[in-house]
Amino acid sequence: MKYLLGYLKKYKKESILAPVFKMLEACFDLIVPLIVADIINKGIKNSDTGYIITRFFILLAMAVLGLLSSFVAQYFAAKASIGTATKLRHDMLEKIQSLSLTELDTIGNSTLITRMTSDINQVQNGLNMFLRLFMRSPFIVFGSMILAFTINAELAFIFVFAIIILFIIVFGIMKITAPMYKNVQQNLDNVTEVTDEDLNGVRVIRAFSREKSQIQKFNFVNKNLLNSQLKVGRAAAFMNPLTYVVINTAVILILWMGSDKINFGVLMPGNIIALINYISQILVELVKLANLITQLGRSAAGMNRIGQIFDMQSSMEYKSADEILNNNGNGNVLNNLNTAVEFNDVSFKYKKSGANSLSNISFSALKGQTVGIIGGTGSGKTTLVNLILRLYDATDGNILINRIPIKEIPKKDLQKTVSVVPQKPQLFKGTVKSNLLIGNKNAGEEQMWQALKAAEAEDFIIEKQMGLNLNIEQNGANLSGGQKQRLTIARALLADSEILILDDSLSALDFATDAAIRKNLANLQNKKTVFMISQRAGSIAYADLILVLDDGKIVGKGTHGELIKQCEIYREIYESQLKGGSINGKE
């Protein structure tokens, strides 16, 4: 909530004027019954047509003024709430980008998306309604009551009781139905889940001939949904009739007690009409108020969730380039040293998990070397390269890039030095060109074609005849897995960094393409230090250094020839893939 006030400060004028104009409108609404009472009590009684006509024009003027002030209020409210939401979205994205993966992992992608879309929308709606109604509704409810007191105190007590009872009914029913609505939502989620099964499991369902049982499963959750909807419907249906009875009871009491007052000459018929008028206004506003309060509850919850993300602090600090300059007196810190990457007794534990994902990793890779990393699923291969990219900070030990501790390297410099082809080929909506520009925003077209050629992506792009302007759909949906991998390789090559990481990036390619790309990499002009993760022993056998990982530890380190002799796990993997160990096992 504290954040919201900061945003509203930027819309101080709007946030104050919106409710003020809304109140002005409410004032006009409140005065109308009094004027009508005057028309009846004075105009009609004294047969004063002139008086009646002037009152008529006052009524007209108030209607128009009411409309204008309402327009002004709506405009200011919309401006403040939408401006806030727009700024919130921007700040949120900026915040997300500033957080390190350690924090982002704990939040999760789907949550981040919900925060940025539906939660912020909730805040916008809530704020808008709040600015429009938080003055108006209570003002009319209590204003009517107070004006009733000015007409007749005794009759006004009917208002007091009616308002209290209406409050109880409206909020009571809301309170009772809230958990029921949650239940409906839960049932709807179940329907979604089974629908998802129907769609994504279609092959398995049919292969196992489970069509009928799937229909039964659906009908079951669907029936539960219906029952929960009917249940909440039965409870919510009490709202209108009950409030209706209360209001009419109030009308009856006004008539009955009012007739007595008229008989005594304390009141006139016009006053009774005014009172009845007020009581029906109260009902309308009370229902609005109830809705406002539910909406505000939702918005506040949304704002709190948003606030939690703003509260987070990045656990990773980068040194600025100036600091480094002062320390070394030399801006070109990342060049001309012989070791490219060095790990000294590095251990790493993900925030959420109990055990280390990497333990006591030590190795050093020289410039221009190719380092192969191999090991089973979950052995820590990707975690290891993520540390080189400083997506996470090591829990223990230290990592040196070009003999400089990784934590001392400014962000931009590190980004320039290391690039990666991630396991999942992530592309962005746009064109081939816009995707390549992510790798290097200054790249020219010629450079791009070179990179595409080295990544063996040239052919399929030429085939599609759109050149660099070939459209890329969201997540690269219009490309095959292999095509996506090749584009991400080109993107990384374009960054032209000294260190290149290939995280199982050739998996969707056939052996011939895989081999061709590796050949191209080896022939690049500026020889890179390459880290290559692979499931295929054959793909890394040629590496200068192979790291064999098992359960987060290095169990083998050396060249192919050395490891075949010394490392049992490596031998096992290699033989299973290249020698007899085929799908029929040890036959």
Added chain:
Amino acid sequence: MEKNKSNKKTAKKNNTASYKKTSKKYSKKAENIKSILDLIKPYGFLVWVSIFLAVINTAAALLIPIFTGKAIDYMIGKGNVDFYVVLSKIAIIAAIAVISAAAQYFMALCNNKITFCICRDLREKVSEKFQNLPVSYFDSHPSGDIISRMINDIDTFSDGLLMGFTQLFTGIITIISIIGIMFYLNAVIALAVLLLTPISFFATKFIAGKTQKYFMSQAMIRGDETALINELVAGKTVLKVFGAEDKSLKEFDKINDKLGKASLKAVFYSSLANPTTRLINNLVYAVIALIGAVFAVAGSITVGGLSIFLSYAGQYAKPFNEISGVVTEFQNAITCVQRVFYILNEKDQPKEEINKEYNFNSKNISGEVAFNNVNFGYSKDKPLIKDLNFKALAGQRIAVVGPTGCGKTTLINLLMRFYDVNSGNITVDGADINKISRKDLRSCYGMVLQDTWLCNGTIKENISYGVLNAADEEIIAAAKAAHAHSFIKRLPNGYETVITGNGESLSAGQRQLLCIARAMLKLPPMLILDEATSNIDTRTEMKIQDAFATMMKGRTSFIVAHRLSTVKEADVILVMKNGSVIEQGTHTELINKNGFYAKLYNSQFENQKI
């Protein structure tokens, strides 16, 4: 030049095609409404009850001001109140209020029942339809979109329907009755009100039109922005690594500001509807006060009569506003339900023609599979598999290899009859698979796919997915054979552990082990393994090989694999490229032939020399 011309031509063609589509849409509107009426039909009785209750309700709402007014007429002034009449009017008001409250309650129940039941029926129909649609439908339609139709569109439809039932009848009845009563009470005032009516009508219509336009553009931009957010969040690591955060933030700002502007318009215009109705309400109110008061001075209307008019004035404009709301909501509902009807109107998979002579049964087949002159393409104009012929003898092991996109998975689609061949035929034990029931055919296959789909349920339910009523021992035996037993045991509830969301709590490898166990329990005469071990690390894979070996003994097996080492031992290797089988034979034969397979096979050793 030439190319340009032909491009234009196709563009033109597309234009006329889309034009035809829209004109078709209009004629479809009537069809849609008929379909909606068909959905309502079973609840016809309740609809009549609801209308009846709406009439009672409206009558009550209109009668109360009349009796209030009459009561006021008997309170003329000091010492001039007829308590007896006032009391009798009050009694009538009380009675009407109670009746109306009851009517309101039952009407709400009726409407709930009608709408929610209709939605239940509709969802049921769609769910049944899913099981009858050809697999191609699911392959060509993103599941997110279909789910959104099943959930959101039907929900919007139900909201629209409910609003229609609750407000449309009441609104129309109210307007007509009010005008009627007003004419009955005083024709001049009634005429004045009637003349003001069109203003209200046009004003709300104007605003609704504007609002809808802006809401549409807001929704479109919001959709774009959400897509962008999705992408930026999913790709955050890439953006971080390449330092492209600023660039993406700038791009986001462009669309974000656009959304801000569009939202401002949409929200502002939509918020005008209420004040405008209020203005017209107030105008009518003022006019009635003026004319009524003048008439009252002349004595042709009582003060009570005036109060009736005034309270009607308050009620009169509301239904107009509601009806225009209902109309937009209803249009919205129709668009949404139309999207659901599109699914229901899709063509089912072709009816089965069963040749009874085959006496096909998973227990008595040997597993000889033949492709005879098979042609196939996912779309008719793009043939993928051309004139494919091969024969797998009973118990043979057939490996399918080739570069990505060469049609390996297509072969499986055809074997399981997820897709039907365009021409030629596939036979199992000499029986044309198009002439036996899909169920019988599929019961002959055990299938493990690369895509490890699990259903929401316990581990046990998942393993016994193909064999209802499997004994616990059988299930555990299958799990042990698939090397899944040890990790299942370590789960909090063992075999009773419930997995949801396609087993997101399990690793990809564990999910695949469960899929293997699922196939092992079924133990059919034929097997399909499509990259069955792609998510399992090499060491575990080696352990499973034994189990696979036992499983495959005596069973015709089709194996799709990337790793050439896993296919070396097959009896027949089919080498596919661009949809056709270009080589077929044993490993040794193919290596000796020194063709495409040999090239593929050797390429994996090539780089060792670099």
